[in-house]
Amino acid sequence: MDIFLQLIVNGLLLGGAYAIISIGLTLIFGVVRVVNFAHGELLMIGMYAVFLASQQLGWHPYVSAIPVALMLFVTGAVIQRFVIQPLLKADPHIQIFATVGVSTALLNLGLLIFGADVRQISPGFGAESFQLGELSIVSGQLVTFLMAIALVGGLHVFLQRTYVGRAFRAVSQHRYAASLMGVNVDRMYVYAFGLGAACVGLAAALLSTQYPVFPTVGSYFTLTAFVVVVLGGMGSLYGALIGALLIGLVDSLAGYYISPDLKEVVYFVIFILILVVRPTGLLGLGRGSE
Amino acid sequence: MIPNLRHPRTYVSLLVLSLLVLVPLAFNSPFVYHLFVLICVYGALATAWNLVGGYAGQMSLGHAVFYGVGSYTAVLMTINFGVSPWIGMFVGAAVSAVLAVAISYPTLRLRGPFFALVTIAMLEVVKLLVVHQGNWTGGSAGLSVPLNIGLPWMIFREKLPYLLIAFGFLLATLWVAWYVRQSRLGFYLVAVREREDAAQAVGVNTTRVKIIAAVISAILTSMVGSFHAMYLTFIEPSAAFSLELSIQVAMFALIGGLGSVAGPLAGTVLVLPVAELARGWLSSLGSGTHGFIYGVILVVVVLTMPRGIVGQFGNRVRGLVDRLPRLGTITEPKVTSQLHHVARPPQGEPILKAEHLKKNFGGLKATDDVSLTLHSGEILGVIGPNGAGKTTVFNQLSGFIRPDSGSVTIAGDGGGWLSPASPNAFARAGVGRTFQIAQPFSGLSVLENIMLGAFMHTKSRAEAEQIAREVADLTDLSALLGTEAKSMTVGGLKRLEVARALATRPKVLLLDEVMAGLNPSDVEKAIAMVRRIRDSGVSVLLIEHLMQATMALSDRILVIHTGQVLTSGSPQEVVTNTEVIQAYLGKGYESAKPGAGGSERQDRATKTDAIRVQDGKGYQSAQSA
Numbered sequence: 001m002d003i004f005l006q007l008i009v010n011g012l013l014l015g016g017a018y019a020i021i022s023i024g025l026t027l028i029f030g031v032v033r034v035v036n037f038a039h040g041e042l043l044m045i046g047m048y049a050v051f052l053a054s055q056q057l058g059w060h061p062y063v064s065a066i067p068v069a070l071m072l073f074v075t076g077a078v079i080q081r082f083v084i085q086p087l088l089k090a091d092p093h094i095q096i097f098a099t100v101g102v103s104t105a106l107l108n109l110g111l112l113i114f115g116a117d118v119r120q121i122s123p124g125f126g127a128e129s130f131q132l133g134e135l136s137i138v139s140g141q142l143v144t145f146l147m148a149i150a151l152v153g154g155l156h157v158f159l160q161r162t163y164v165g166r167a168f169r170a171v172s173q174h175r176y177a178a179s180l181m182g183v184n185v186d187r188m189y190v191y192a193f194g195l196g197a198a199c200v201g202l203a204a205a206l207l208s209t210q211y212p213v214f215p216t217v218g219s220y221f222t223l224t225a226f227v228v229v230v231l232g233g234m235g236s237l238y239g240a241l242i243g244a245l246l247i248g249l250v251d252s253l254a255g256y257y258i259s260p261d262l263k264e265v266v267y268f269v270i271f272i273l274i275l276v277v278r279p280t281g282l283l284g285l286g287r288g289s290e
Numbered sequence: 291m292i293p294n295l296r297h298p299r300t301y302v303s304l305l306v307l308s309l310l311v312l313v314p315l316a317f318n319s320p321f322v323y324h325l326f327v328l329i330c331v332y333g334a335l336a337t338a339w340n341l342v343g344g345y346a347g348q349m350s351l352g353h354a355v356f357y358g359v360g361s362y363t364a365v366l367m368t369i370n371f372g373v374s375p376w377i378g379m380f381v382g383a384a385v386s387a388v389l390a391v392a393i394s395y396p397t398l399r400l401r402g403p404f405f406a407l408v409t410i411a412m413l414e415v416v417k418l419l420v421v422h423q424g425n426w427t428g429g430s431a432g433l434s435v436p437l438n439i440g441l442p443w444m445i446f447r448e449k450l451p452y453l454l455i456a457f458g459f460l461l462a463t464l465w466v467a468w469y470v471r472q473s474r475l476g477f478y479l480v481a482v483r484e485r486e487d488a489a490q491a492v493g494v495n496t497t498r499v500k501i502i503a504a505v506i507s508a509i510l511t512s513m514v515g516s517f518h519a520m521y522l523t524f525i526e527p528s529a530a531f532s533l534e535l536s537i538q539v540a541m542f543a544l545i546g547g548l549g550s551v552a553g554p555l556a557g558t559v560l561v562l563p564v565a566e567l568a569r570g571w572l573s574s575l576g577s578g579t580h581g582f583i584y585g586v587i588l589v590v591v592v593l594t595m596p597r598g599i600v601g602q603f604g605n606r607v608r609g610l611v612d613r614l615p616r617l618g619t620i621t622e623p624k625v626t627s628q629l630h631h632v633a634r635p636p637q638g639e640p641i642l643k644a645e646h647l648k649k650n651f652g653g654l655k656a657t658d659d660v661s662l663t664l665h666s667g668e669i670l671g672v673i674g675p676n677g678a679g680k681t682t683v684f685n686q687l688s689g690f691i692r693p694d695s696g697s698v699t700i701a702g703d704g705g706g707w708l709s710p711a712s713p714n715a716f717a718r719a720g721v722g723r724t725f726q727i728a729q730p731f732s733g734l735s736v737l738e739n740i741m742l743g744a745f746m747h748t749k750s751r752a753e754a755e756q757i758a759r760e761v762a763d764l765t766d767l768s769a770l771l772g773t774e775a776k777s778m779t780v781g782g783l784k785r786l787e788v789a790r791a792l793a794t795r796p797k798v799l800l801l802d803e804v805m806a807g808l809n810p811s812d813v814e815k816a817i818a819m820v821r822r823i824r825d826s827g828v829s830v831l832l833i834e835h836l837m838q839a840t841m842a843l844s845d846r847i848l849v850i851h852t853g854q855v856l857t858s859g860s861p862q863e864v865v866t867n868t869e870v871i872q873a874y875l876g877k878g879y880e881s882a883k884p885g886a887g888g889s890e891r892q893d894r895a896t897k898t899d900a901i902r903v904q905d906g907k908g909y910q911s912a913q914s915a
Binding site: 037087091092093095098102103107223226230265269272 | 421
């Protein structure tokens with residue numbers, strides 16, 4: 001029973017990590033309606049930035065969070081402005097190729113600059129674990145989990161209360177109708193992509209305490225992020241949070257009870273089933289796969 | 291089956307292709323041989339991918355799964371059973387074909403990024419399973435191919451035999467791609483890619499067509515995979531089932547030009563050597579160089595020429611090549627027109643029957659117990675105010691919506707009654723339809739659009755073309771045959787809708803507002819056209835808001851209001867029916883009967899071109915205005 005409880009806690013905390021990565025992906029899809037295949041590479045850039053800040057300047061990853069998020073905001077905005085925006089009216093497969101191209105280029109750029117070595121930060125706080133009764137909890141995981149919930153809450157308030165947030169929602173529902181209401185659609189897209197990327201920057205800082213960085217670290221996380229987002233419903237913030245927690249649980253339980261090397265098979269199968277049977281996500285919160 | 295060798299396009303293509311063998315022979319260096327083997331392998335993979343990704347428009351990013359299955363099957367058969375890869379590759383192809391059906395059937399509905407995501411997930415699942423089943427797959431460590439040198443084992447000391455075999459695979463794949471492209475299947479794939487509904491309406495079984503394309507592509511990919519494993523003499527899951535490979539293959543096809551025969555190879559020839567040379571020269575910089583170049587090229591191509599090399603330069607090159615002489619005299623194949631004339635029941639017999647159709651959308655009774663019968667040789671007009679449920683009935687008559695209860699039956703050729711189960715089965719049973727919002731296959735020419743309809747009764751391209759030309763004559767489109775559908779006017783598009791439906795040689799033609807939005811001269815053309823169609827023996831059911839046209843054309847009129855049949859009868863009877871006037875104009879306008887006194891209001895009620903007034907209020911405000 002203790003093991004089961006520990007597995008549940010591990011699963012939920014892992015879910016927090018998946019959530020923080022998925023939020024940006026679902027935000028970008030929800031507003032810009034582009035599936036960003038380069039999402040993982042944004043994470044990779046963020047993690048290398050955190051690594052460099054730690055190595056060169058001695059910053060704790062949590063200190064780097066804000067500057068890295070800003071840096072990724074700019075990166076995301078640039079990708080949207082110069083790659084996605086010219087292709088908004090193009091066929092979906094052209095958009096896929098564009099983000100896949102960005103992903104390939106960035107991944108290999110990482111490889112060129114940093115080599116294939118796995119690099120790990122030893123941050124002190126964030127890496128150690130503490131006991132809570134019988135349970136063992138890694139402090140960084142708990143921080144990530146809490147930040148994921150805070151981020152969803154914060155984005156919710158932002159989307160409901162601010163002009164830009166309302167504009168995001170309007171643009172996501174009908175691009176042209178929103179432009180008729182005086183919303184600058186192109187600018188909103190740039191903001192949305194930037195904001196989504198900034199969320200990834202935050203994720204990079206939080207995850208750097210627990211995960212090493214290497215050029216393909218993004219691919220490792222993106223596929224899971226796609227599973228999470230599809231499970232929760234593409235474009236839904238709450239869906240991403242719930243989906244992430246579910247996948248975290250599946251990961252933790254399947255890894256223990258089935259086999260560590262088959263846990264991914266389990267959630268990829270869930271992913272395929274959801275897309276085929278219920279494209280709006282488990283709770284029907286999403287935009288579907290039309 | 292065989293491209294005409296005397297045609298300049300064919301012999302030039304073959305000459306250019308032969309360079310893939312001649313150039314390495316001239317250089318005679320191992321690196322050049324290796325490079326050209328790679329070009330042939332990747333060219334073949336990209337060409338095979340193009341059948342699904344380009345022709346059918348299904349963006350697979352998991353195609354390496356078939357490549358991996360081909361590699362592993364051939365190698366495992368050699369290791370465990372001593373079977374030659376020449377045989378093993380067919381076993382691998384069979385496994386891949388089954389896998390292709392298993393993957394594509396449930397995912398047919400998905401489009402764009404979602405299909406791509408599922409294919410990636412499938413690839414990951416298969417890769418993880420291969421790693422997991424380490425006891426017979428070698429797990430993540432991979433497998434070495436036993437080095438039995440000789441042709442039966444596809445293992446050679448020299449590079450030349452590899453090159454020749456790779457070239458053979460490339461030629462075979464290109465031939466399949468060419469054959470599919472110019473066949474009926476090729477037309478159907480384009481139709482499905484462009485507009486699935488319209489494809490159904492001309493009798494295309496969209497499910498079947500997509501699966502066939504997926505299977506052919508999987509088989510070719512798998513066989514190339516088997517060969518490539520023998521060439522590499524070592525396979526491992528992370529290389530055989532790699533996302534990177536899937537992306538590269540798709541990328542070559544895109545850069546060359548999606549959907550064209552030559553594109554994927556052109557893309558490979560252009561990009562692969564650059565990246566490979568960069569890998570050699572710039573290796574001191576780091577291991578990511580060639581991948582970085584791939585990524586940058588991909589983004590630049592997508593931004594600057596999304597239709598790829600062939601889309602950009604294809605026409606110019608074709609123009610140059612076509613100036614070359616044809617070799618010898620070419621005898622055009624004779625087209626023996628065996629136009630499919632459907633046996634029609636005698637005039638006035640029932641030909642389509644709808645009985646007690648009911649359809650609810652949530653709480654809305656869109657169709658509430660509608661029955662109707664269409665007789666051969668008649669024009670039945672269906673009218674009703676906006677939102678009355680005409681189009682819903684229409685969609686049930688053509689199979690696009692399944693009624694909740696009730697039945698639609700069509701008189702079969704043998705005298706029995708058919709009740710088809712899908713839109714394409716309705717089309718094949720003899721129900722042609724148009725769409726209220728025209729749905730042309732916009733990338734195709736007018737002629738090709740009509741041919742898509744004609745293919746329902748013939749596999750022969752020449753015959754389809756002949757039928758298309760005849761139908762174009764009937765629908766005033768002869769002058770526009772070469773035009774791309776996307777550059778047509780509304781009037782032309784509406785006639786094209788009719789032509790495409792007519793080319794399927796229907797017994798019954800369902801016309802959904804083919805005159806809406808036309809200018810007066812186009813309306814006249816359309817009225818004359820519908821008459822000609824009826825006179826050629828096709829029964830017509832027409833939904834139309836244009837009252838004059840409906841009244842003039844229809845032998846009988848059926849009025850639908852709030853999902854129910856209000857009344858039916860001759861145009862005269864319907865026009866004077868009090869309930870009909872109420873339905874259109876609201877209470878208080880019952881006196882608006884034609885012939886009951888000639889007041890201005892009456893004239894408007896019957897002669898207004900399009901009565902688009904939804905209720906009495908709208909009419910009143912129109913009057914007071």
